[in-house]
Amino acid sequence: MLTPTHSSAVNCGQNIFIGENNYTYIRSPDFPQNYGDNLNCEWIIQSPPNMRIKLTVLTFSLESTRNCYYDNLSLYDGKYGTQKWNKTGRYCRRNQLTTTFSSGQFMKLSFKTDSSINNRGFNIRVTAECGGYVTGSSGQLTSPGYPNLYPANKNCVWKIRTRPSTKMRFQFVDMDVNSTEASCSQDYMILRNGDNSNSPFFLINPHQGSSEQNGHLCGSFLPAITNTSSNLLFVKFVSDATGSGRGFRLLFEEIRNGCGGRILLTNENSEIDISSPNYPNSPDPETECEWIVHGLPGKKVFMDIERLDVKYTSRCTLAGLEVRDGGSQYSNIIGTYCRDPPHTLESTDNILYIRYYTNSNSPNNGFKEGSFVFSFT
Known part of the structure; x- marks a missing residue:
């Protein structure tokens, strides 16, 4: 049996957690009376990680126009079960929206109105169902x-x-x-x-x-x-x-998946080459690799970049080579490069973090590091 999770969401916007076997309602302000002018309301709904969100529309009455420009309710799905929002629709007409599911544990509703013509609004029942993306x-x-x-x-x-x-x-x-x-x-x-x-x-x-x-x-x-x-x-x-x-x-x-890992430089093995997967050919789409390179205590690590061939964007958002001064993704950044990198980079201590990434479906050839070497500081 389903039980209410908390009082119905009648405010103009709210964060809502909907648990297993619970339900609640999202209603336009003042429902069942007419909603007001110039509203901008946002509800973010979250379910448990192994569940998705189900919206059942019980009442839906907005100012109806062809493109829903004036009064509208927009739905956003949390892509792959995250809070990376993907807009799935904008609605204002009766029967446009009946029952819908999220793809994972997050969903967002945005309700906006203009300064004229107010209707009853909406009443939506919210429940959590098994299934969806788990990321x-x-x-x-x-x-x-x-x-x-x-x-x-x-x-x-x-x-x-x-x-x-x-x-x-x-x-x-x-x-x-x-x-x-x-x-x-x-x-x-x-x-x-x-x-x-x-x-x-x-x-x-x-x-x-x-x-x-x-x-x-x-x-x-x-x-x-x-x-x-x-x-x-x-x-x-x-x-x-x-x-x-x-x-x-x-x-x-x-x-x-066959790339990345930890590398230890020693007196016997003081140089090593690394490269993107399949180099000098292109890596698979959406490839990501992380290396952590350790030198001996008291020594620096030097990295020579022999070649870098990735798809250029102004902030290297699509692909690039990220280098950090330390042993994790949270260490101080040395630089992120997708064009014209320095020939040589060096650590402050004896550890470097290197990340190669491409979010492209047709990536370029990637990169090759000529060598990592260490020397006394």
Whole structure:
């Protein structure tokens, strides 16, 4: 049974957290009376990480125009389950907007009015549903209600996403999905190597022999630890109307995709070359690599940049080479380069942080560092 999460959101804007099995309402100011002039209201809604937001429109009556220029309600989806907003629509006409879902745990509503013609406004019911994007370098995914018994008649789809250019390792640490048959025809899970329903199955059911694998998981035996071939994992959970179990708990973490890492310079190995993946050819789209280079205590690290070929933008937002004076992404910045870098850079102490990145779908050839060397300070 659903219960109210707090008093209905009748203010002109509010941050709202909507939990599992809760609901609330977002209403235009003064609803059901006419809303006022010159309003600019914004609501930001957040659900738990493994859930998405459902909006059910009960009443919708604004000043209706062809392009919704005067009075309008705009919806923004939190892209990939983050607060990077993607505008999904602007509405003012009856029946334009009925029921809609977020792609992950964030959604934003923006209500604006002009100085004339006021109507009743809107009344929208807000609930949280299982499914949606889950984004992060590591985390967990659980069935609805876990560790309690999951509800009947659920159909949940999650898309787990780690950073571009990484892969993912996932592991079940608890599983109790009810099905009396090895084929898992009652309650079951499906995992796919990608982010959509056409991606290849993971055939990892320990109850099924190699010739019996059908892509369905159920029961209580834990599948083996498994790696994806990209940064995306599709997870589907289905329960029928009969008995239920405790469900599942799945852990995930990103793993490096063949670039980056820690480099230790020693007296015996005082020079090393690094480059972007596939160099001198182009790397894969949306590639990101991080290196941390250590010299011996009391010595500096010098970096010679032999070649840099990335797509230029004024602030190097699309691609570039970032160098920091220390051992992490929070160390003091030496520079970010996407054109005409200095030939040589040096650390203050014995550590440098280097990050190569491209957000382009058709990246240039990347970079090559001629060498890292160290010397006494």
